[in-house]
Amino acid sequence: MKSTDVLVIGAGPTGLTLAADLRRRGVDVTVVDKVADGANTSRAAAVAARTLEVLEDLDVSRRMIAEGLVTPHFTMRDGERVLIPVDFSTLPTAYPFTLMLSQADTERILLQRLTELGGTVIRPLGLERLDQDGDGVTATFSDGSAMRARYVVGADGLHSRVREQAGIGFSGGEYPESFALADVRLSAPLDDEGVILFYAKSGLTVVAPLPDKVFRIVAPTADAPECPTVPYVQRLLDERGFGPGKTVVTEVIWGSRFRIQHRVADTYRAGRLLLAGDAAHVHSPAGGQGMNLGIQDAVALADALAAVLGGAPDSVLDDYSAARRPIARQVLALTGQLTRVATLPPLLRPVRNALMGLASHLPVVRHQLAWRLSGLVYR
Known part of the structure; x- marks a missing residue:
């Protein structure tokens, strides 16, 4: 039976970031994905400043910028009328902008970096069952094969098989x-x-x-x-x-x-099973936060796993869950508010726009929007 230190289920941006960052640190990691190569379509498109910051050490940010479109501002409008301008250009970061790049391109760049570091993705291969004990986890796959890992990470999205097998609740609802x-x-x-x-x-x-x-x-x-x-x-x-x-x-x-949907996992850890990205949290696409939050989860989890595998206490993995879950709840609150404002009943929309226009005169409102949408608030 093949064995690995960390088995990552899911090769989206979260799983690829986690695997590449672990490989960079010398950790033996294996990635599997049930989707055939090239079957994914473009979904997320906005890469936030904080995400580019955390990807620096992986030598990915510069590659993404070379292929993406630098966008230093957003505008909220009613036709020609600007309601609120959101300016990222003055933020205290090396990346004072939002980078527009399709998720397909982001995944391609991350996969290229993983490959350079000696990693691969096994696909299409679906997870069927996880059995964990005191020493590790045995994963059984759809083709009947099995693999032994010290830890398994579910980066397998909304309908996470890892989360299901771990028995972790996923509280929330649907818009x-x-x-x-x-x-x-x-x-x-x-x-x-x-x-x-x-x-x-x-x-x-x-x-x-x-x-x-x-x-x-x-x-x-x-x-x-x-x-x-x-x-x-x-x-x-x-x-x-x-x-x-x-x-x-x-x-x-x-x-x-x-x-x-808007949901957050009740915990990001159940023994040797861990969650990151959409397996741990899903929310409205308002503000372009989803993929960014998942990539930032991945870098934080790579830190924690590398530390534990290097001899740090197992409680470091609890610290990961305790640190990242509140951030997900903050993002859900922000994106939920943006969605509710955007989908108010038609009769209330002119009032909403008038209030947005008034709010735009307050520098603190414009700054807070830029600060939160950039992800720098989660440093």
């Missing part, structure tokens, strides 16, 4: 709204606008630039189609953006619909 998501090309790209959150009376729409003149459109809507079309996305932008015909969609590259 009633569905969301439309589409990556599109526009006839007149908004090159200088940065990320825009349109708070229109008919609903919120996010327009975020990506590399190669692609724009990510996200909108809560009751009638989100499974595969958004050009006319559908055009209607959203006409009704909720700068106005009819101001922003013309020429192509939908990829799209989907999704619903969002």
Whole structure:
């Protein structure tokens, strides 16, 4: 039976970051994922300043910046009217911006770094069962094979098999709204606008630039189609953006619909089983916090596992759970508030926008938004 120090289930950004950081520290780590290579699609797109900071030692930040789009500001708007500008450029960091980069590219860069460090991902291979004892964990997989590990980390998302096998509760619920998501090309790209959150009376729409003149459109809507079309996305932008015909969609590259949940695991540890990323917490995509929180979990967990495997007391893993879980709860509170504000009943939206306009005159409001969205508040 093959053995490893750390078995990571899930090769998304969280699992890849954890594995690469452990390899960098000389830890024997194995990564498996049930999804075939290349089957993932672009989802998260915003890489926050704090995430770039924690990835520095892994020699990944510079590679991401070389391929991504540097965005030093967000604007919250009602049509042409700016409600609240969010400026990252004055923040005390080497990365005073949000980096726009598709999740597929982030995963590719992280996998490249893992490979350079001597690691690989075994896929497609699904986890069936975990049996832990005082010395380690035996993992049994869908093909009948088994592996022995000193610790197993679930970085396997919302429907985490590791969390299920560990018997860890996942408290929370689901938002009633569905969301439309589409990556599109526009006839007149908004090159200088940065990320825009349109708070229109008919609903919120996010327009975020990506590399190669692609724009990510996200909108809560009751009638989100499974595969958004050009006319559908055009209607959203006409009704909720700068106005009819101001922003013309020429192509939908990829799209989907999704619903969002808000949950936090009751603990991030059950003996030799640990959780990170979406296996530990899921929340609204408002503010682009999800992938960032997972990557930051991974770096913190790599610290803890490397210390314990090097002889530190086992309680260091409890410290990881105790430190990261409150941060997840803070992020859930922030993203929940942003989502509720964005999805207020139509009659209340003009009042909301008026209050946002008034709040924008307070420097502390603009600074706090930038500080929290950048993740620097969690240093």
